[in-house]
Amino acid sequence: MQTIWKRLNDASPSKLRGLVGVDSRIEQINKLLSTVPSDVRTIGIWGMGGIGKTTIAGAFYDSFSSQYEGHHFLQNIRQESEKGRLNDLRDELLSKLLEEQNLRVGTPHIPTFIRDRLCQKKVLLVLDDVNDVRQFQHLIEVPLIGAGSVVVVTSRDKQVLKNVADEIYEVEELNYREALQLFSMNAFKETEPQKGYMELSITAINYAKGNPLALRVLGSFLFSRERQFWESQLNEIGSFPELNISDLLRIGFDTLRDNNTKSIFLDIACFFRGHQVDFVKRILDGCGFKTDIGFRVLIDRCLIKISDDKVEMHDLLQEMALDVVRKESLDELGRQSRLWSPKDVYQVLTNNLVRFIYPKVFHFLCNAIWLY
Amino acid sequence: MQYGCTSKFKILLKHCFSFPCFQGTGKVEGIFLDVSKIRTEKVEGMFLDVSEKREIELTSTAFARMYKLRLLKIYNSAAGDKCTVHLPSGLESLSHELRYLHWDGYPLTSLPCNFRPQNLVELNLSSSKVEKLWREDQVF
Numbered sequence: 114m115q116t117i118w119k120r121l122n123d124a125s126p127s128k129l130r131g132l133v134g135v136d137s138r139i140e141q142i143n144k145l146l147s148t149v150p151s152d153v154r155t156i157g158i159w160g161m162g163g164i165g166k167t168t169i170a171g172a173f174y175d176s177f178s179s180q181y182e183g184h185h186f187l188q189n190i191r192q193e194s195e196k197g198r199l200n201d202l203r204d205e206l207l208s209k210l211l212e213e214q215n216l217r218v219g220t221p222h223i224p225t226f227i228r229d230r231l232c233q234k235k236v237l238l239v240l241d242d243v244n245d246v247r248q249f250q251h252l253i254e255v256p257l258i259g260a261g262s263v264v265v266v267t268s269r270d271k272q273v274l275k276n277v278a279d280e281i282y283e284v285e286e287l288n289y290r291e292a293l294q295l296f297s298m299n300a301f302k303e304t305e306p307q308k309g310y311m312e313l314s315i316t317a318i319n320y321a322k323g324n325p326l327a328l329r330v331l332g333s334f335l336f337s338r339e340r341q342f343w344e345s346q347l348n349e350i351g352s353f354p355e356l357n358i359s360d361l362l363r364i365g366f367d368t369l370r371d372n373n374t375k376s377i378f379l380d381i382a383c384f385f386r387g388h389q390v391d392f393v394k395r396i397l398d399g400c401g402f403k404t405d406i407g408f409r410v411l412i413d414r415c416l417i418k419i420s421d422d423k424v425e426m427h428d429l430l431q432e433m434a435l436d437v438v439r440k441e442s443l444d445e446l447g448r449q450s451r452l453w454s455p456k457d458v459y460q461v462l463t464n465n466l467v468r469f470i471y472p473k474v475f476h477f478l479c480n481a482i483w484l485y
Numbered sequence: 486m487q488y489g490c491t492s493k494f495k496i497l498l499k500h501c502f503s504f505p506c507f508q509g510t511g512k513v514e515g516i517f518l519d520v521s522k523i524r525t526e527k528v529e530g531m532f533l534d535v536s537e538k539r540e541i542e543l544t545s546t547a548f549a550r551m552y553k554l555r556l557l558k559i560y561n562s563a564a565g566d567k568c569t570v571h572l573p574s575g576l577e578s579l580s581h582e583l584r585y586l587h588w589d590g591y592p593l594t595s596l597p598c599n600f601r602p603q604n605l606v607e608l609n610l611s612s613s614k615v616e617k618l619w620r621e622d623q624v625f
Binding site: 196197198380383384392395396398399400441442448449450451452453455458459461462463 | 525527528529530531532533534535536537538541543544547548553555556558562563584585604605606607
């Protein structure tokens with residue numbers, strides 16, 4: 114069996130980058146694409162959170178972008194759209210596709226001179242995490258780009274993709290072999306489980322249900338831990354009545370050993386996702402946290418990652434973190450350590466009634482009570 | 486006075502004694518009386534995006550009891566729009582624990598007089614009306 118493992122591993126070019134099962138999925142996307150007859154082909158990548166939609170779209174982009182005259186990968190569209198930054202995203206997209214710096218359109222419709230240039234270009238475009246058809250329509254008008262272009266859209270919402278894509282590729286869970294490999298890469302830094310750990314590893318991957326994010330988080334928190342720790346943790350996970358992916362991610366957080374690292378993680382999730390690393394580190398250092406070690410632990414545990422000098426984390430991990438903070442207090446907002454939603458902040462600020470009483474009034478009050 | 490009955494007085498007194506305000510000189514100049522419905526002592530970080538609500542008016546003591554507040558950002562994510570938080574009666578206090586203060590369009594000409602900026606690592610008061618950050622005799 115081990116020789117088969119080795120051969121399979123050696124065959125995969127994605128192996129070096131810690132990607133598992135991506136090549137076969139790209140192949141399937143290509144097959145689907147070849148069935149679409151139109152000039153400009155739009156393909157949707159659909160699947161649950163943490164299943165690897167963005168990773169697959171990214172790998173697809175890396176493999177094929179050189180074959181197109183223009184290409185761009187637009188990240189976090191849902192998030193940026195919530196911040197009202199769709200126009201900026203479209204400017205970014207047009208600048209990249211037309212290779213012109215700082216192109217500013219400003220108007221809702223794309224001007225003719227840009228249209229004329231766009232329709233001559235064969236482009237590859239990835240729109241990552243779209244959750245509304247209008248985002249797609251705002252960013253790109255499909256008849257606008259040149260023949261032979263490909264648009265890849267990822268979403269958790271199948272309905273959105275049905276409206277915009279010619280074909281939808283549904284990302285499947287990792288199969289047993291892939292799951293064991295990805296888990297081992299995180300838990301042992303090797304492509305297969307260490308001797309004597311096979312059974313425990315199988316228990317672990319069964320819990321993760323083929324979800325790559327869960328496999329990474331689970332594997333990295335068991336990394337270099339003694340057997341006893343593995344057994345107790347896996348037992349505990351097994352006792353969950355209805356184990357889901359967010360429970361597993363939560364365990365990744367709960368088992369962080371010190372409050373320093375936990376606080377850093379929560380601060381990033383609530384406030385600093387997508388900010389420059391240096392900026393975030395400076396502020397958190399100022400708060401008295403040990404950021405060097407904290408960041409290292411969080412990166413090792415697959416809870417955050419640094420890309421383009423920015424601190425990033427997976428949506429599901431952020432949701433888990435926000436949930437941790439929300440659960441600090443279910444009834445009273447002010448008992449929460451961090452507030453980020455405008456509604457909550459507004460409520461706290463406007464209900465935080467404190468009156469300033471001057472001494473004379475204070476003495477009057479005391480006398481009044483004494484007499485009473 | 487609106488607080489007429491004994492039990493309310495007792496509550497008031499309790500609060501009075503628990504939150505006295507000492508100014509720089511050490512002399513008691515007044516007392517913060519807390520009648521809030523929401524406790525805020527635990528808040529360490531607060532980011533407010535005002536793009537949904539155009540105009541917000543806060544009382545001068547909006548941040549008075551957030552002793553632990555280390556991160557405060559008030560901003561408008563909608564490009565081009567200004568941040569409009571009004572403080573018609575000024576601002577009484579800000580947490581001494583503040584490390585990060587970012588307030589686009591801060592509406593006053595100075596920070597609260599008892600604010601101690603020693604711990605700040607990042608201060609951003611862009612498009613604000615600030616003329617003077619703190620008094621000369623405040624030790625930085």
